[in-house]
Amino acid sequence: MGLLPGGYWDATGRLHREFELAVLTGREEELLATTRGRSAALVTEVLSRCVSRLGDISPVPPAVAQRLLVADRQYLLLALRQASFGDRVQANLICPWPDCGERVSVDFSIVDVPVYPAENPAPVHTMTLAQGQEVSFRLPTGADQEELSEGLADNEAQTLTRLLTRCVQRIGPTGPPSERQMAELPAADRLAIEERMRQVAPRVEQTIEAKCAECGRTFVAPFDIHRLFFGELRTDANLLYQEVHYLAYHYHWSERDIMDMNRDRRRTYIELLADAIEVLNGDT
Ligand SMILES: [Zn+2]
Structure with missing residues (x-):
């Protein structure tokens, strides 16, 4: 049994945070090994199959797995990897020190990956912009990732505008903003909203500290949970x-x-x- 760093709010306003997992079977290994691309949709499918209980929800339908917060989905993938194939992760990296550049193999434990739970989990958060307008928003979920991974991945600014449009529920007295209203919002306001979202969202650290065996120096390397999860299964x-x-x-x-x-x-x-x-x- 585990506890989500964020949690799922159902339609009646109840928070579901405790979860139980079933380990991956050959079926999920096959699904993961043979499906290309669309990784957000695949995460939804795998979580729906392998999270056997979430709070009072059992089984967990894809519509629920989809609406889990981004960090909760990452956390569940890590927990699933740990339950299915163990806690140790091995990765091959290149030492980034310019005078070294040697191949380094690093080893770390999933339990050591830092997780920052939400301090105040809530289905909707509110904040006030510099000019006094009140903004309410929800946090990004797997559904947003699925929706935004299609088509616009190469235009980062537009993708961000679309994400904000999906998540912001109200600016000042008016209801959900249109994509155009969101694009026309002053850059400082948009930044403030993004910053607030980051502050209230739970987070799973996606970097590891590694030590180069050649030059003895340490460095911080990015480690992508999706890539870890899918990468090692795809080769198998x-x-x-x-x-x-x-x-x-x-x-x-x-x-x-x-x-x-x-x-x-x-x-x-x-x-x-x-x-x-x-x-x-x-x-x-
Ligand atoms: Zn080195």
């Missing part, structure tokens, strides 16, 4: 199919049953088989 599609093949071949289990197993269980059987085969070979 062939291995997954080989494992399924191996178990099906020796045990005559159906593909469906094998795919329902998690990685640990598959590998336990593969090890048992390897031992059994070794014994057989030893006897002859």
Whole structure:
């Protein structure tokens, strides 16, 4: 059981923060290994399958997984990675010191990734702009990421305007602003809103401190949770199919049953088989 750094507000205004996970099975590994792009939608799908309970909500439908805060989704991905494949992460980086530039392999624990929970979780936050206008907004969610990842990813300014338009619910006495109103808002006001959003949002640190084994100096490297999660699974599609093949071949289990197993269980059987085969070979 874990606790989200932010939490999910349902339609009746109740906060759901406690969660339980089911580990990834071969099915999710396959989904992750074979689906390209659309990573926000994929996160929604995986979380909906693997978060077995969120507060009183069980199972967790995609519409709920979608509306979780960005940091909550990152946090759940990390927890899922930890539960499914363990706490240690290995990454290969390049030392950024200009006179070094050596390849460095770093090792860190997911439990050490700093998480900053929301200090005052609320479905809607309010603030006052310099000219006294009151602004209310909600925090960005997976639904926003899904919506904005399509098409406009190359125009950062426009993407940000669209995000603010989606999240800001009121400026002064008027209701939700249009995209044009948001674009015409003074830059200082927009910055103030963005800054406030950052302050009230929970956050999962996405950098790690690494030490170069060559030059002995430390540096801070970015580490992208989506890339970690998807990257290491994408490379494993062939291995997954080989494992399924191996178990099906020796045990005559159906593909469906094998795919329902998690990685640990598959590998336990593969090890048992390897031992059994070794014994057989030893006897002859
Ligand atoms: Zn170095």
